[in-house]
Amino acid sequence: MEVVLILVLLLAPGFKEHLVEGDVHMVSSSVGENLILNCSINSTVLQLEEVTWRKLPDTMVLLFQENQTFSESSHETYRDRVEFFSSEIPRGNFSLKLKDVRLKDKGEFICEVHTDEFTAQTSVIIQRIGFSSLQKFILVLCFFSLALALGLGFTLFIILQKKEISRRVMIMHIILTCCPSICMFISFILRSKEGFLNEVVICSTLSLARCLMLMRTAPHLNTLPEWLQKALKTMSVPLYFSIVGMAAFSVEFVRYKGLSSRQFERAMMFVGVMIYCVCSVLSAKFTLREISFLFLELYNGNLFSIFLHDQPRTPGITNVISGVFMTLCLFVSLQIHCFQNKPFKCLHIFVSAIFVASACVANISTLVGLDIAEVWCLLFTTVLYIVVWLALIFVLRYLQEKKNHRCCKWRGVGYLCCAGFISVMVVVNASCYLYFIRTYIIYKDSSIYLVMMILLNIVAPAALFDHPTHPPRLPHVILHVFGASGLSIVYSIILASELLVEAETGTLPEFYLIIFPFESLFISAWICLHIYCSWMKMRDRIKNNFEDGREAGFQVDGDGGEMEVLSTDSRQSPEKGLLIIVGQDLQLDISLVSV
Known part of the structure; x- marks a missing residue:
């Protein structure tokens, strides 16, 4: 009798349409609230196989299969935020409880029912999601930062043009340098409530770290106490680089939990980064700008290794990157100790040994699991690095003893040649990073890594410059006001636009990537000003x-x-x-x- 009843129901016209009760309906909510998305199944269905909730275009929200709810199948965006009403499932009620509603939840949700014969579905559209009080506060902070940057930026530009340096001007400058950056830092931290890790960590770090560069580019830097002048002139670039790099490291480091071997390797890379960071700052403190630059390049290489850590072993990448760095290191050593006539002592040999050892360790660390041809190639490269380094030590020591026999013309031409080769190596190094990131990062969005490496490869050469003595007034003032006011305006507009667009469309635009080109433009303009002054x-x-x-x-x-x-x-x-x-x-x- 039951079999006959089932056949009658299946053959009845309109049964498929009534398998899921209810029509498409629209709902509204506010950020942070809980929302119920209704979906009820006809009680006559006896052979239910699967019920799925999806958000268009293709995001798995929750799966019910074989009388079990599989929460682990949910997309990470909805994990721990969705659930069925367990007591209502026997009655055919598969309504979904969506907790802690977010702006990106806006859109159409599909409840799809599968039986052994038919498939049917119903839709719930979240049409409107209102801002929470927290998001309204973020918008207020963005507006305040924008107004402050516009008002004080225009006023300070006029005052600096008149070369007026007074207590009132200094207070205005401090407010313009710090307050908009602090407002944006707080805004991005509050944004973390919605789980945007990349945006929160990196952008908030850039907001604060930029204060260091703004203090160094200040037109009235020479009016500050002498100890503070020296600290800003020597250590602002390596500190800025280190802070931004550590933010990028932290984003990659916290993605992996547990104590696996891969996590241990990341921890060792993190320790190496900390060592390079400290060495770079100490080198800058003792005005060893070229050495600080090389440590920053090592730092950059470790960050690049972190980005590619989950990809298959690629000895070709290691060979190219370590070779470029070794060439850069050799030409910098020649430039300092041969053509600048700076003494080549045991300390310099020890520091050079650190760079050579880092390049050799990078090669040796990739030998596991390679075929014999790749092993011999990397071993040969490692031995070549050591031989060339020892030859360079011998040449430099010999030239130091014969330094009185070198003519100025030969030194000038040699310096120019070294500078040219170093410039080429810096460009090649950056190009290799961008090419390999674009090629090998295929399982996750590579745009954040590309813009990050562009910024860091621009910042590192800035460590080579001393502060210009008498820069041209107007370009200097324009550059400083652009960094202090213009970048704050960009940050405010981008964050506010993200919130508004996300509330309108339910999708999160990657507007924050625009921040990196503007930061790169600021650093590049500062370097160009140095070149012009020189x-x-x-x-x-x-x-x-x-x-x-x-x-x-x-x-x-x-x-x-x-x-x-x-x-x-x-x-x-x-x-x-x-x-x-x-x-x-x-x-x-x-x-x-x-x-």
């Missing part, structure tokens, strides 16, 4: 020496430093004098051409 200083010195009919040469003092020697020999040709003067002024910095 070129103007060199041009004026060449012009003055030609007008005086003198030739500039070099003499090395007892401490290894260099002093300018003016020769009044009228028999020297202007062309020869120009070459030697250029050799002198190339002492400005290798990063003059590395950008």
